[in-house]
Amino acid sequence: MDYSVGLAQNQRVLKQRNALGIAVLVLLGLVVLLFTLGATRDREVVLQPILRNPLSISSSGVSADYLEMVTRDTALIALNRSPENLNYWMDSILEIAAPEAHGALKRDLMKVVQEQGGSSISQYYTIDSMTVDPDRLTSEVSGTLHTVVGSKAVTAEVKRFRFIWKYSGLSLQLRGFGMVKPADQDEMGRAL
Structure with a gap:
């Protein structure tokens, strides 16, 4: 009887480990996909050629x-x-x-x-x-x-x-x- 209880617990732990492994692989795939999309996405920089100085905006006040x-x-x-x-x-x-x-x-x-x-x-x-x-x-x-x-x-x-x-x-x-x-x-x- 102890053998059957131990076997059931081992099966449960094995299922949890496999589910965790699959979840980790899915999340890793999503991270790789997001990094790939982020790296290939067009970047946009707004240029203001009439400025004489670099301009920054801060929440502490207006320049x-x-x-x-x-x-x-x-x-x-x-x-x-x-x-x-x-x-x-x-x-x-x-x-x-x-x-x-x-x-x-x-x-x-x-x-x-x-x-x-x-x-x-x-x-x-x-x-x-x-x-x-x-x-x-x-x-x-x-x-x-x-x-x-x-x-x-x-x-x-x-x-x-x-x-x-x-x-x-x-x-x-x-x-x-x-x-x-x-x-x-x-x-x-x-x-x-």
Whole structure:
């Protein structure tokens, strides 16, 4: 009787060992397959040829170079508009807006769309200088705001615009922007 109990236990251990061996072989096959797929898969690197320095994004904060590039692109989108591109203009700004600022920005942008829609008034902005403050998450652009009616240039005024940002995780989002009035500047001419 002891012999039959011992034989049954040996058979059970043998079945467990064989099942474990098969599981190990299957997992090893999957690992080899995954490494093969990973090694032969196309790799993609996004190159930004207009950068003067290598750029990295960190959860600890936004770099001055990154804030400058995003401000430049946002200023060009926000300050260049014509009646033909008003919907694209508004949608582009709202795509980079922080969720909590989305409603207020949309309300203000809709006013511009309603005022400028159907008219022949266009504007474009030429940037002369830019300052960024990554600690306060603000940036300012100074330049000339040109207004064109039809095909005739009407005004060219020097204006300064401030952009206020939110940085959470690895995402930089627009909280608001507007023209800096002379009363908003300190004695050194720097915007507060």
